[in-house]
Amino acid sequence: MQELEIKIKKDGQVLPGDVLKVGSFLNQQLDVDFLMEMGAEIARLFKGDDVTKILTIESSGIAIAVTAAASMHVPVVFAKKHVSSNVSGECYSVPIHSFTHGNTYNATVSKEYLSPEDRVLIVDDFLARGNAIRGLAGMVKDAGASLVGCAIAVEKGFQGAGDALRSEGIRVESLAIIDRMTDDGDIEFRR
Numbered sequence: 001m002q003e004l005e006i007k008i009k010k011d012g013q014v015l016p017g018d019v020l021k022v023g024s025f026l027n028q029q030l031d032v033d034f035l036m037e038m039g040a041e042i043a044r045l046f047k048g049d050d051v052t053k054i055l056t057i058e059s060s061g062i063a064i065a066v067t068a069a070a071s072m073h074v075p076v077v078f079a080k081k082h083v084s085s086n087v088s089g090e091c092y093s094v095p096i097h098s099f100t101h102g103n104t105y106n107a108t109v110s111k112e113y114l115s116p117e118d119r120v121l122i123v124d125d126f127l128a129r130g131n132a133i134r135g136l137a138g139m140v141k142d143a144g145a146s147l148v149g150c151a152i153a154v155e156k157g158f159q160g161a162g163d164a165l166r167s168e169g170i171r172v173e174s175l176a177i178i179d180r181m182t183d184d185g186d187i188e189f190r191r
C-alpha cells in the first residue's frame with residue numbers, strides 16, 4: 001500500500017534493535033482516517049473468503065483489527081496478555097515471546113469467543129519474528145476453527161517470518177514489507 005510506505009518514510013523512526021517506531025499514526029497516536037483506509041484494504045484483500053472473526057492481540061493490534069472489522073462487518077477478538085478478572089471460564093492459552101519487550105507472556109482468549117465454525121483472519125500491526133502470529137494461529141487450531149490468513153500492517157521482511165509462514169502454506173498479506181532498514185533511517189520496501 002503505497003500511502004503506508006510514504007507515511008513510514010515520513011513519520012517512521014528506526015530505533016536500535018531493528019525496531020520501527022510508528023507511534024505517530026499506528027502505535028500510540030492513531031490516525032483513524034488512515035487506519036480506516038488500511039482496514040478497507042485488508043477487507044478488499046480478503047473479500048470472498050467468508051471471514052467470520054478477526055483475531056488480534058492487545059494492545060497495538062487492536063486498532064488496525066477494529067478498522068478491518070468495520071469494513072468486513074465481523075467481530076474482533078483480542079488475546080489478552082495479562083490475567084484479568086474479565087476473562088472467566090475456560091481459555092485458550094499460548095506462551096508468546098515478545099520481540100519488543102524481550103519477555104514471554106501467556107496470551108489468552110476465552111473459549112466462548114472462538115469456535116470450530118469460525119473462519120478466522122489474524123490481524124496485527126507488525127510481523128517481526130512471527131511469535132505473535134504463530135501463537136494466535138495455535139489458538140485458532142486449538143479451537144478447531146479455520147485459519148483464513150493473516151493481515152499485517154507492517155512486515156519486517158528482513159526478519160524472515162512472513163516468508164517462512166508463506167512457505168508453510170499460510171496466506172500472509174502485508175500492507176508494507178520492509179526488506180532493509182538501517183539505524184540512520186534508510187528504509188527499503190519490497191517490490
Ligand code: 5GP
Nearest residue numbers: 018019020060099126127128129130131132
Ligand atoms: P513477532 O511476534 O512477529 O516477533 O513481533 C510482532 C509483535 O511485536 C507485534 O505485535 C508488535 O506489537 C511488536 N513489534 C515487532 N516489531 C516491531 C517494530 O519494529 N515496531 C513496533 N512498533 N512493534 C513491533
